[in-house]
Amino acid sequence: MTFKDLGLSSPLLKAIREQGYETPTPIQEKAIPIILQKKDVLAGAQTGTGKTAGFTLPLLELLSRAKHKTQQHKVKALVLTPTRELASQVEESVRLYGKHLPYKSAVIFGGVKINPQIAALRKGVDIVVATPGRLLDHIAQKTINLQSVDFLILDEADRMLDMGFVNDIKKVVAILPKERQTLLFSATYSEAIKKLSNQFLKSPTLIEVARANTSSEIVKQAVYHVDKTRKRELLTHLIQEGKWQQVLVFTRTKHGANRLSGQLEKDGITAVAIHGNKSQNARTKALADFKKGVVRVLVATDIAARGIDIDQLPHVVNFELPNVSEDYVHRIGRTGRAGNMGEAISLVCVDEDEFLVNIEKLIKKDIPKVWLKGFKPDPSIKAEPINMGGNRGARNKPRGRGRR
């Protein structure tokens, strides 16, 4: 299957070639032809599967087919995302894939000045990528007109619900034209997502790509059991001994993220924290420095890390396990992106056993449990000792929990 077979025309095929993509990913293979048939879509796709191109490419194709000559640079497509970072990245994709087409796009999110956004909107844009809160501000101030919207895309809808955006989304959708095509992407299906889908989508086609595509198959997962007080020491050891150059580390709290990045710096490892209390500029700079390799470790909370897209991110570390199991799937989806092998390591202490049990239930898989020589955990923990460099005495135990 090629991108051409999917029905995309030459300006898009050219942009795809320039990106170096050779074949469509499974979600792209499934979603693109259906979207091109103008059907509503409810897609279960995790981040890292190529879902952004999966909706951006057919969206641009449909816009170019319709030509919308009479309504040049009016907002025809609206993409809603949960976070500023994801909004920026989606809009970047729109520009990238649409570079040989005449459409203009804008990204709208809070935490930055509103005036440049107003100016951009005034000049006229075809595609808006926005987070719900700031979009509502523009709607209230009448600085955006959504009456020509033909396409609504809800990206990472489950996360938008988790973040409490449901009413904001409803307010936005209420003012959109009823005649439109709606696409909803979500990593997980819950009752709330089904409800949202029933409300906003018309007889949607369901698309699911094998979960195997991310968490289970291309991400090598391991639990390193360790005493809580020695987690930082173990992390430093893993990074230094393993010569890891680019590591995304998750902590549960903003305070924890700040503290850990400071401690890593003290250990001689360049690190920066990214979380909701940081200004947008600080977050953008931290991410850029991390991408460029100026800092080796990015310490993030779940919400801040949403939407981070770094090609071939090799290592993700859960400094603490998330108490919401779905967050584990989102976190490890940061590595092993688009077919590249990745490694996700969780540093787990005795108190986190219940979180681990729930995560394993969700991913329907036992994660290999080990401890690194020199970092012996609580004797009640059942795990295999290993040496640095992966000389693993433990094998992936088919059954059984970490702790007895």
Ligand code: AMP
């Ligand atoms: P997403 O799931 O949309 O966040 O995409 C994950 C990553 O996959 C991004 O870095 C894309 O640039 C990349 N990507 C998307 N489609 C393809 C493709 N067909 N071939 C190779 N890489 C891709």
